Amino acid sequence: MSEAAVLRIESLWAGYEPGLSIVRGASLEVGGREILAILGPNGAGKSTLVKAVAGLVPVSSGCIWLAGREITREPAHAMASLGLGFVPQTENVFTNLSVSENLELAAALQRVKRSRLDHLYAQFPDLARQRSLLAGRLSGGQRQMLAIARALINLPQVLMLDEPSAGLSPRLVAEVFRVLRDIAAQGIAIVLVEQNVKAALAIADRAAVLVEGCEKVVAPAAELAGDARIAELYLGRHVEAQP
Template identity: 40%
Template sequence: MLALEVKGLTAGYGPVTVLHGVDFSAGPGRITCLMGRNGVGKSTFLKCLMGLVPASGGTITLNGTTLQNLPAHEVPRHGLAYVPQGRRLFGPLTVAENLAVGGLVRGNDLATLDHVLTLFPRLRERLAQTAQTLSGGEQQMLAIARALCLQPKVLLLDEPTEGLQPSMITLIQQAILTLKGQGVAVVLVEQRVDAVLKLADRVAFMAAGRVAETREIKGMAADDPVFRTYVGV
């Protein structure tokens, strides 16, 4: 059963159209990676799914519920959570306060909070620490944890390991695989081929504002020509 299904999605900024009829799907317990060169619309696509960029055409359906006409603040209630590139935390607030903001939609359920802190035990040790004093990797953990307080069916991650040290990348990748095992549909924007081969079940390659090709990861290798076609410089 598909958790998320997108058909013919068109969107942009003012007179500039960025997405030209995107077709895409993501299923529970699977990681779908979005790949493509800079400027092809990957981040705009995630923002459009969340209602942050209005859709001018097409449909977004999550478990049978149509989302494309909802205001942005209503979208998370239906099970879609987003971790943007650059994290966008509330820097002066503590770890606990950032998580509480994330949990507002679900009434700050204590069991959900405990589940999130079990996934990221380092955050449990830093609940009273302000977000702006965390390391880059810890901030990324907090951004993901805050999104998970929504109890999402689909988690959208925009380059979550960009600029992090290898040990932190490993911890975050392990958390993503754990979420997959728990039945969450993960949509991951990722540019590094080694990470995609390690994490993905499927890869959707974007070009010129469309999903040009979707491939199952099984049987793919780092030297597969498709990576050079859609990601290589």
């Protein structure tokens, strides 16, 4: 593990059923203030990988390290207190609770001070204006912001997100990704699973392309954005490199 890495995934095998691994020997790491985009075709194991790290999918072998501590088989409910925030693609807020109730519940569960909520409202002014509104009545972008705010309630060292742009308009995608860039600038490492390759590469520092549950290419995002290998590995077809 490099000195700068805060999260390390080493030779990880994981899947929902015994003997049927979806993640097959993946090894990745991400440093503080870094955004790592995880890309790949449907079925490549991207979401399964981050769910395994979050304790939601059984790991059959391999290791996961967070800030020097092994968390491979820690239960999902303990991850937040260990410094790992996770925003799933769906069901990431309580729609029958208000914005403030969602955040207050997260704060109570993590035993953080009330002042932390004030900081989050300052960071997410849209939520502050809508704090009494039921989360189910928020726009898609606002709901995603609330999910991110909930995951940030106890200042995690690593924030993982599964398809945060799903179902959002290009304008809202740009807004959500701007917020993620700001979060990374505060020192929080971000692991971002995305189907929107162009948008992900635009904000990521590095990107990993998963194929059949294992990383095939890991490189700076700017390098991959102009590399024909992305088309070959991600789309499954060969495209001549641009001059």
